[in-house]
Amino acid sequence: MNWLFHLGRYWVFMKEMFTRPEKYSLYWKQFIRELNNFGWGSLGIVALTSVFMGAVITIQTIYNLVNPLVPMTAVGIVARDSIILEFSPTMMSLVLAGKIGSSIASEIGTMRVSEQIDALEIMGINSSAYLVLPKIFAAIFIFPFVVIISMFLGIFGGWVAGTAAGVISSTDYIMGIQDSFVPFNITFAIIKTLTFAYLITTVSAYQGYYTGGGALEVGQSSTNAVVYSSILILIFDYVLTQLILT
């Protein structure tokens, strides 16, 4: 029954959060700060992961392509669709849950245990709204850009790895990524990304906001944020795929 308690408290937390800001200019400043943290701050790890994952997907596809009747352009198709449909929105969200989720939970958790949240409340500020709303909007705004960059870099990584290793020609790969392209896949990836952005920020903020105790509990909240966000990403990945693609 513990999960029911958390579910109920999570909804109350959401309800309290979506209220009119006390001062839009201060929320805007927070939003810009979070955009920078989430976007620019994540670009390094996203770029690195995307390039290498694209490379691995391409080489593994070639390695498994044993039937001589299948054209080499299929490698480009598989790499493109794997990256757009699954790797960039889902895997990148899992990476971001680790990076951003833990950072949100520990930041808010530390504010809780050092009474900074109480200080906000005493001033008459809706602390959950002030601390979390800008994070949600920033994540929802910036994650799609991050994921689109990841798609480009993943496909680029596949091309570099495949051609550098001499296992596929540049022409075959480029023809493959252009073949049978379904633009809706991008829309689907963006829908997934928006859902995951919301989940990562709200679940992590919830974990941080209700931290009790001290440094040990902040660490625990940070771990919980990553674990629960990741589990929810995987569940919602399945649900959205089932609902939208079938």
Next chain:
Amino acid sequence: MIELKNISKGFNGRSILSNVSTSFEKGHVNLVIGGSGSGKTVMMKCMVGLVEVDSGEIIYDGKQFSGLSRKERKPFRQEIGMVFQGGALFDSLNVEQNVMFPLSMFTNQTLEEKLERVNFCLRRVNLVNSNKLSPSELSGGMKKRVAIARAIATKPDYLFCDEPNSGLDPRTSIVIDNLLKEITEEYNITTIMNTHDMNSVLEVGDKILFLHQGKKWWEGTVEDILRTENQELNDFIFASKLAKGIKKH
């Protein structure tokens, strides 16, 4: 003036505060003393609305405070300043931004006006040339002074201080105590201070409330403390040999 009428509070079936009634006068430093776990912090959190009372009433200058919704409490909030035990300064903001924060949130002052007020408050707590320092660069005493500056920035009518001199050396403690006393009298604020520090009790306490096992055990003035026969209070206040010597004389 703040009045408490029979307030009680418990957590998980355990009573923390039981039927506490008292009043805290305007323009005075009202001290709440008591051992660890006596209910001081819970009482203060009830008074500022961070924790809801189970029963009883909290009245600010004749206006009901307990039982109000977050929205209804908003006008009170801007009249309340609080100094937390650890300062509770916002880590992501520097000293100037910390003090300016409530002004930015609740006033429509220009940047120049806000800066003027911030500098005035920082000068008032004897902190100059520290505007751009971050909280991590401040000593314990400086953090408390910034917290006081932030608390008085919006000219509150009520100032709450939860153990403002804990963790400070005796000289800095006295500086903080005297500062709070001066501010209270200068701006005619109702100040309520939780403390363990006996220097504070003897130096700045206008009225003293002693909590014991969640109950109001004793209240009076500094002069009354020196004469009281209340066993628990004497055991608490005059615990050391030095203090016992003071009591004898």
